[in-house]
Amino acid sequence: MTKEKILVIGASGQIGVELTLALREIYGNNNVVASDLREENPLLKGSGPYVSLDVMNKEMLHVQVIRQNITQIYLLAAILSATGEKNPGLAWHLNMQGLLNVLDIAREEHIHKVYWPSSIAVFGPTSPKQHCPQQTIIEPTTVYGISKYAGEFWCNYYHMKYGVDIRSIRYPGLISYKSAPGGGTTDYAVEIFHDALEDKKYTCFLSEDTYLPMMYMPDAIRATIELMEAPAEKISIRTSYNVTGISFSPKEIAAEIKKHMPEFEMAYSPDYRQGIADSWPQSIDDTVARNDWGWKHEYDLPAMTEDMLKHLPETPE
Numbered sequence: 001m002t003k004e005k006i007l008v009i010g011a012s013g014q015i016g017v018e019l020t021l022a023l024r025e026i027y028g029n030n031n032v033v034a035s036d037l038r039e040e041n042p043l044l045k046g047s048g049p050y051v052s053l054d055v056m057n058k059e060m061l062h063v064q065v066i067r068q069n070i071t072q073i074y075l076l077a078a079i080l081s082a083t084g085e086k087n088p089g090l091a092w093h094l095n096m097q098g099l100l101n102v103l104d105i106a107r108e109e110h111i112h113k114v115y116w117p118s119s120i121a122v123f124g125p126t127s128p129k130q131h132c133p134q135q136t137i138i139e140p141t142t143v144y145g146i147s148k149y150a151g152e153f154w155c156n157y158y159h160m161k162y163g164v165d166i167r168s169i170r171y172p173g174l175i176s177y178k179s180a181p182g183g184g185t186t187d188y189a190v191e192i193f194h195d196a197l198e199d200k201k202y203t204c205f206l207s208e209d210t211y212l213p214m215m216y217m218p219d220a221i222r223a224t225i226e227l228m229e230a231p232a233e234k235i236s237i238r239t240s241y242n243v244t245g246i247s248f249s250p251k252e253i254a255a256e257i258k259k260h261m262p263e264f265e266m267a268y269s270p271d272y273r274q275g276i277a278d279s280w281p282q283s284i285d286d287t288v289a290r291n292d293w294g295w296k297h298e299y300d301l302p303a304m305t306e307d308m309l310k311h312l313p314e315t316p317e
């Protein structure tokens, strides 16, 4: 078997930190190069190589891929849904050009595998609200959703036309305690734990009955690695796979936290992110991922809440 050398772009972000650490466990510390525009996340320090890299600088990226003998690329650098609505031009530019730079280099350098996440944000108000299927009406209304949907078709194109082995998941909102979320509409489900532990109260920027698809980070990391390790012939979707974990509302997660912390209080003050949340499905159907590569989530709302409340206080800010 060829020795793999992995480049993670956007390694200092919410997913990047945990994915880099998980990949280092599997492939060895020195075979996973972390990179980001911002400084190395403290949780990564000392665990393996780090390079400062701007995915928009194609030449610099190309040089690093050659210099480090990279065989797999995980592209996580992006501008997320809520931040994207504040600066649509920048979100489109980074989310598209960053991906095209990686796809071009992957093609030229015969990179073995590329991973790039899409999002449930591809779905829009005309998509089914419940158990939204893999193939359905997709008319996104945020710039983030538009960029992800376009990106999915670029991935499919590079696979069909140039044989690039690119794999992708439409992540739901991700909940984690190790690194902070990066400006998404589902960030409330992480903030709530921080504020519950610090102040015993939280004011939510979504209304109490806003159901959204979510997933606990250990499930998301496992889904990513299982997809990337699946034999190529099992991968029938080269746009991006629906995967699902848990669907809940702010009211339900507050009630779950109250079981551990009866004094916890929740208030609601919906802002512009309510409109984004209302455009998305409330739950996702991931039958295709389950059938193709055996995906199955483990964490439900009670298990995730218990684990977050246990580990968050031990995690350095």
Ligand code: NAD
Pocket (backbone or CB within 6 Å): 009, 010, 011, 012, 013, 014, 015, 016, 035, 036, 037, 038, 053, 054, 055, 056, 075, 076, 077, 078, 079, 080, 094, 117, 118, 119, 120, 170, 171, 172, 173, 174, 175, 180, 181, 182, 183, 184, 186
């Ligand atoms: P994040 O914002 O926490 O991390 C992104 C990282 O990319 C940051 O560390 C940032 O510094 C880096 N970055 C930004 N511009 C860069 C550039 N030009 N060059 C190099 N690095 C740059 O985001 P995340 O939550 O870790 O998301 C990672 C991926 O997963 C994104 O594609 C995102 O759209 C997708 N996703 C995330 C979620 C979620 O809930 N977190 C849900 C769906 C999809």
